Amino acid sequence: MGKRLTVAKRELASLRSEKTIVLAILIQLFVAAFSSFLAVGLVSLYDPGSVSNQFVVEFGVTGEAREDIVPVIEEQDGWRTLEYSDEDAAMRDFDRGAIHAVLKVDRTPDGRARVRAIAPDGNVRTTLVVTQIKGVLETFERAERQRLRHSLERQPVELPPDSSSSPYFGFTYTVLVPLLTFLPVFVSGSIAVDAIAEEYDRGTLELLRVTPLTGVDIVDGKMLAMGVLAPVQAGAWLALLSFNGTAIANPVEILLLVTGFSVGVVTMGATAALAFRERKQAQFLFSMGVLVVFSSTYLLPESPANAVAKLAIGSPTQLTHLSVGAYLVVSLAAFVGLRRFVAKRGLGS
Amino acid sequence: MNLRKVLRIARWEVSKNAGQLDRRAIAVGLVVLLAVGALTPMVAQRGVTLDDGIYQVGVSPESPYYEPVAQDPTFAPVDPKGTLSTGEVGPNPKADVVVCTEEMVRCAPGEVVWDDTRKGKAALAEFRKTVKQYNDLLMSRESNQTAAFPVEVSLRYEEQTGLNPAGASGSSAARTTREGEERLGGGQSGGTGSPGATTAPGGSAGSGTGDGSSGSDGPMQAPSVGSGGGSLFGGNARGGTPSDIAPPFPFESLVLAFAFVLPMNFVIQAYASTILDERINERGELLLVSPVSRGDIIAGKTLPYLLGMTAIASITAVGIAILTPAAEGATAVASTAAASVSAVVPIALLFLASAFVGGMFARSFKELTFVTVTLSVFLTSYAFVPAIFTNVHPVAAISPLTLVVKALRGTAFSLGEYAFSTGPLYLSAGVLFALGAGVYREEDMFTQRPVPLKFLDALDSQISGRRSMVKLSALSIPFVFVGELLAVALLFALPVSLSMPVLLVAIALVEEVAKSVHVYAGFAHDRFERTLRSAATLGFLSGLGFFLGEKATAVAQLVGLPNLELGRAAFGTVTGLGVETSPLVLLGLLFAPLALHTVTTTITAAGATRDRNWYAGTLVVATLVHAAYNLTVVSYLG
Numbered sequence: 001m002g003k004r005l006t007v008a009k010r011e012l013a014s015l016r017s018e019k020t021i022v023l024a025i026l027i028q029l030f031v032a033a034f035s036s037f038l039a040v041g042l043v044s045l046y047d048p049g050s051v052s053n054q055f056v057v058e059f060g061v062t063g064e065a066r067e068d069i070v071p072v073i074e075e076q077d078g079w080r081t082l083e084y085s086d087e088d089a090a091m092r093d094f095d096r097g098a099i100h101a102v103l104k105v106d107r108t109p110d111g112r113a114r115v116r117a118i119a120p121d122g123n124v125r126t127t128l129v130v131t132q133i134k135g136v137l138e139t140f141e142r143a144e145r146q147r148l149r150h151s152l153e154r155q156p157v158e159l160p161p162d163s164s165s166s167p168y169f170g171f172t173y174t175v176l177v178p179l180l181t182f183l184p185v186f187v188s189g190s191i192a193v194d195a196i197a198e199e200y201d202r203g204t205l206e207l208l209r210v211t212p213l214t215g216v217d218i219v220d221g222k223m224l225a226m227g228v229l230a231p232v233q234a235g236a237w238l239a240l241l242s243f244n245g246t247a248i249a250n251p252v253e254i255l256l257l258v259t260g261f262s263v264g265v266v267t268m269g270a271t272a273a274l275a276f277r278e279r280k281q282a283q284f285l286f287s288m289g290v291l292v293v294f295s296s297t298y299l300l301p302e303s304p305a306n307a308v309a310k311l312a313i314g315s316p317t318q319l320t321h322l323s324v325g326a327y328l329v330v331s332l333a334a335f336v337g338l339r340r341f342v343a344k345r346g347l348g349s
Numbered sequence: 350m351n352l353r354k355v356l357r358i359a360r361w362e363v364s365k366n367a368g369q370l371d372r373r374a375i376a377v378g379l380v381v382l383l384a385v386g387a388l389t390p391m392v393a394q395r396g397v398t399l400d401d402g403i404y405q406v407g408v409s410p411e412s413p414y415y416e417p418v419a420q421d422p423t424f425a426p427v428d429p430k431g432t433l434s435t436g437e438v439g440p441n442p443k444a445d446v447v448v449c450t451e452e453m454v455r456c457a458p459g460e461v462v463w464d465d466t467r468k469g470k471a472a473l474a475e476f477r478k479t480v481k482q483y484n485d486l487l488m489s490r491e492s493n494q495t496a497a498f499p500v501e502v503s504l505r506y507e508e509q510t511g512l513n514p515a516g517a518s519g520s521s522a523a524r525t526t527r528e529g530e531e532r533l534g535g536g537q538s539g540g541t542g543s544p545g546a547t548t549a550p551g552g553s554a555g556s557g558t559g560d561g562s563s564g565s566d567g568p569m570q571a572p573s574v575g576s577g578g579g580s581l582f583g584g585n586a587r588g589g590t591p592s593d594i595a596p597p598f599p600f601e602s603l604v605l606a607f608a609f610v611l612p613m614n615f616v617i618q619a620y621a622s623t624i625l626d627e628r629i630n631e632r633g634e635l636l637l638v639s640p641v642s643r644g645d646i647i648a649g650k651t652l653p654y655l656l657g658m659t660a661i662a663s664i665t666a667v668g669i670a671i672l673t674p675a676a677e678g679a680t681a682v683a684s685t686a687a688a689s690v691s692a693v694v695p696i697a698l699l700f701l702a703s704a705f706v707g708g709m710f711a712r713s714f715k716e717l718t719f720v721t722v723t724l725s726v727f728l729t730s731y732a733f734v735p736a737i738f739t740n741v742h743p744v745a746a747i748s749p750l751t752l753v754v755k756a757l758r759g760t761a762f763s764l765g766e767y768a769f770s771t772g773p774l775y776l777s778a779g780v781l782f783a784l785g786a787g788v789y790r791e792e793d794m795f796t797q798r799p800v801p802l803k804f805l806d807a808l809d810s811q812i813s814g815r816r817s818m819v820k821l822s823a824l825s826i827p828f829v830f831v832g833e834l835l836a837v838a839l840l841f842a843l844p845v846s847l848s849m850p851v852l853l854v855a856i857a858l859v860e861e862v863a864k865s866v867h868v869y870a871g872f873a874h875d876r877f878e879r880t881l882r883s884a885a886t887l888g889f890l891s892g893l894g895f896f897l898g899e900k901a902t903a904v905a906q907l908v909g910l911p912n913l914e915l916g917r918a919a920f921g922t923v924t925g926l927g928v929e930t931s932p933l934v935l936l937g938l939l940f941a942p943l944a945l946h947t948v949t950t951t952i953t954a955a956g957a958t959r960d961r962n963w964y965a966g967t968l969v970v971a972t973l974v975h976a977a978y979n980l981t982v983v984s985y986l987g
Contacts, residue, residue, distance in 0.1 A: 014713070014715070015715060018712060018713065018715070018716050018799075019799070021719065023719040023720065023722075023723045024719050024722070024723075026723065027722060027723050027726045030726060030727070030730075031726060094507070094509065095509055095510055096509070096510075097509050108501070110495050111495060111499075112495055112498075112499055112500065112501055113499060113500045113501070114500075114501050114502075115500060115501070115502045115503075116502075116503050116505070117502060117503070117504045117505070117594075118504075118505050118506075118507050119504060119505070119506055119507075120506070120507065120508070120509045121506035121507055121508050121509075126506070130504070130594060133504070133594060134591060134592075134594040137500055137502055137591030137594065138481070138591045138592060140500055140591070141498070141499060141500040141590065141591045141592075144499035144500055145488070145496070145497070145499060147499075148495075148496040148499055151493050151495075151496035152488075152491055152493065152496050152497065153491060153492065153493075154487050154488075154490070154491060156484040156487060156488065157413045157414060157417065157480050157483060157484055157487070158413075159477055159480055159481065159484075160414075160446075160461040160473060160476050160477045160480060161461060161473070161477075162474075162477060163463070163470040163471075163473040163474050163477075169467055169468070169470075169471040170400060170403070170471055170475070173403065174399040174400045174403065175399065178399070187718070187719075187722055190718045190722070191715050191718050191719075193714075193718075194713070194714030194715040194717070194718050195714075195715060197714060198713060198714045198715070201626075201629060201714075202629060202630065203630070275373075275377075276374055278369055279622050279626075279714050280366070280369075280618075280619045280622040280623065280626075281369065281370070281374050283618050283619075283622065283718075284378075284615060284618060284619060285374070285377055285378060285381060287614075287615060287618065288378075288381040288382070288385060288615070289381055291385060292381055292384045292385055292388060295385075295388045295389070295392045296384075296388055298392045299388075299391060299392070302401070302402075303399075305399055306399055306400075306401050306402070309399060309400065309403055310402060310403055313403050313468060314468065315402060315403050315404065315405050315425060315445075317402065317425060
């Protein structure tokens with residue numbers, strides 16, 4: 001074990017002395033900050049309440065049947081109506097920005113309400129206003145259905161109460177947490193390729209070979225160094241997230257899963273490097289291989305990203321626990337297989 | 350540069366790589382590629398399953414809510430009943446949302462109760478959405494479609510001319526005519542095809558304000574953000590009911606970004622390896638001593654990769670163009686694809702250029718991996734994030750992918766828009782290649798130096814005298830531009846009161862670094878005398894170069910983002926254009942930036958004469974001065 005630790009320490013020391021590992025941390029910070037900004041930005045476009053509570057959408061209502069929609073709109077706090085008997089007047093007010101949207105409501109011969117909505121184009125508020133128009137019209141549709149319920153054979157299911165939940169909540173667990181836990185794994189695998197390909201390429205393997213290290217020791221040591229990095233980074237992220245108020249429900253199990261994947265991906269990287277020796281080919285096949293492995297996990301009943309999301313949000317099922325175990329077993333089996341192979345064949349000349 | 354030599358080196362590069370491939374590698378590669386090809390449709394068919402089963406809902410099979418819950422994979426159904434602490438039967442405490450049943454105490458049958466946590470509330474919001482969708486599904490099976498869908502909607506987008514920021518630019522040509530008449534879905538109702546499902550007549554575009562078609566080709570207006578937000582891959586299935594309204598938000602950009610940008614990440618891996626390979630064990634020595642120029646070597650080594658990337662992008666573009674409805678017929682497909690590729694090539698060039706610099710700077714494979722991964726992340730987000738806002742926000746114009754989205758939608762883009770989106774990329778790629786070429790020489794290629802020092806070396810190699818300061822400052826403009834646009838993209842979502850000060854400081858820092866880092870490089874290599882006098886001269890020259898380069902961004906003011914408040918803050922202060930005021934003030938506005946740039950650069954140059962810490966310290970001071978100036982100008986101009 002001591003020999004392997006020496007190799008691992010040497011690898012980590014070379015990473016430290018180059019200091020470019022800082023870049024890896026930087027990338028992850030960037031990804032986290034960027035996705036948070038993005039999510040907050042998108043949410044503010046969709047849902048005014050989440051950013052400022054004061055934004056009131058003003059609808060200019062016109063058309064013969066406008067009396068039908070006004071009470072529906074007025075019921076809500078964030079919506080206000082201005083009635084116009086003349087459509088041109090409404091359009092003028094819309095044009096100078098006094099109202100956010102125009103709804104022209106009239107009736108078709110068969111009794112339907114026909115709404116022609118006009119939303120501002122190419123403006124920061126467009127998305128917001130369109131979302132609000134949608135909300136108004138859905139409420140109106142429900143009211144109309146209620147009025148016409150006797151002509152319906154099936155009755156719509158009553159809507160559950162509205163809750164003031166941030167749409168960002170789901171995003172954090174289903175996108176951000178899996179991203180931050182798997183990104184370090186890929187980077188680790190990629191550096192594992194480099195660590196081995198470099199020895200071949202620079203011819204320094206000969207130097208290692210004259211030391212009392214066996215081939216297995218060298219490969220073990222290199223994989224140990226890279227395999228440890230990913231779970232450490234993922235752990236740091238989970239700690240940071242819970243520190244920031246995002247409760248992570250099953251941190252230990254998530255870390256187990258990340259460790260499993262880390263072992264598996266680093267083994268893949270090492271295998272590619274041992275088989276092809278040349279960095280360009282090994283890296284290419286490794287990245288394509290990772291792509292294949294990860295997309296094929298989507299065909300499983302529960303993908304790894306989904307498993308991490310479920311664990312983090314606190315809804316793991318029996319299947320989730322089983323799959324964490326399965327990932328660990330498969331990865332360890334691959335690792336043991338690679339060691340056997342190296343022990344039998346050595347590192348080649 | 351000699352074309353014959355370039356082509357020969359390109360041929361060597363290809364044959365060398367092909368020679369390294371043995372039968373085994375080719376076989377494995379083919380298997381992997383086949384697997385990717387086979388898996389993609391399968392995964393695409395399954396869809397994104399990230400949020401499957403993240404909320405637990407307790408609902409009994411008798412409840413009307415059972416069906417909607419069972420249909421939505423986001424919910425994991427659990428037993429609604431649980432035991433309360435009192436021993437009575439109540440809502441299951443493990444579930445996030447429970448629909449009460451008759452056996453439960455303290456909650457009426459059919460009542461929906463939820464956990465009072467963030468998760469419980471999020472689950473409830475999702476539940477409400479699902480029930481809405483279920484109701485629409487239920488209604489589509491009704492025989493009386495008039496009662497089932499009693500509201501029909503058509504949505505139109507129209508410019509609010511009164512809202513245009515007055516005085517932002519001299520031209521008052523407002524973009525009044527981009528009214529995107531948006532038909533929500535076709536005339537046929539999906540599913541039953543029952544009578545009465547036809548939607549409102551389509552041609553109601555004329556009923557609007559009727560402000561005619563003046564100025565749709567207004568001079569150099571902001572890149573249009575397009576109109577309407579129909580789906581790229583076919584329309585909505587059902588007629589115009591309220592639930593069909595989709596806010597203009599092209600998620601397709603995500604697909605595009607990955608289809609175009611993802612392969613680039615693989616190619617630059619190989620390209621950067623090639624560059625680094627030359628530097629290991631002095632392998633590049635042979636080429637260096639051969640009678641070809643540096644430019645020939647670099648161009649020859651880059652050419653195969655650029656061609657490869659263009660070929661991949663062309664295949665992708667043709668594939669996507671065939672899939673989208675905008676292009677019908679071979680010529681339409683070809684022109685759409687050509688437009689897309691022309692927008693993607695600058696991204697490819699920038700990828701290659703930065704990978705080249707990465708390959709020249711990195712000390713080992715491991716370092717190279719970090720560098721390339723960083724490049725991939727940054728460049729992908731630069732291309733991708735603004736493109737999300739196509740049709741929503743002018744900020745989208747920053748990214749060339751926006752042009753791709755437009756091309757696929759069948760909207761033409763103007764040359765001005767193309768220049769605005771791709772100009773900074775072309776320029777940056779050129780400068781990066783020049784920087785990397787500067788260290789493509791024996792003394793730098795085969796030595797191990799930390800990346801920052803290599804960077805200083807690269808800058809130093811571009812300095813040939815004091816006048817080089819002007820050149821380097823001016824050449825830094827594209828990076829400043831990219832950096833500032835990135836800052837704008839990052840910050841625009843925040844409320845203006847918060848983002849504006851942060852942005853002003855960030856922009857000041859970016860500009861100060863760009864103006865002074867080559868001065869520092871010059872001093873670090875003892876190219877100049879370390880006196881205050883030479884610092885003042887160099888500071889002045891560097892500031893002047895930056896000023897001149899910045900005037901070129903007046904183009905950005907004219908073409909670019911004048912509608913966007915942040916864009917004005919970023920670029921408005923530098924040009925002084927579009928301000929209607931007395932000639933004296935205008936003259937002041939013209940020369941005030943020159944004074945500012947020379948003064949702040951002189952401050953940093955003075956620090957650069959000492960050492961790194963002094964340089965960093967004076968950089969902070971200069972940034973603060975610059976930010977204060979910008980703040981004054983922004984508040985003065987309102």
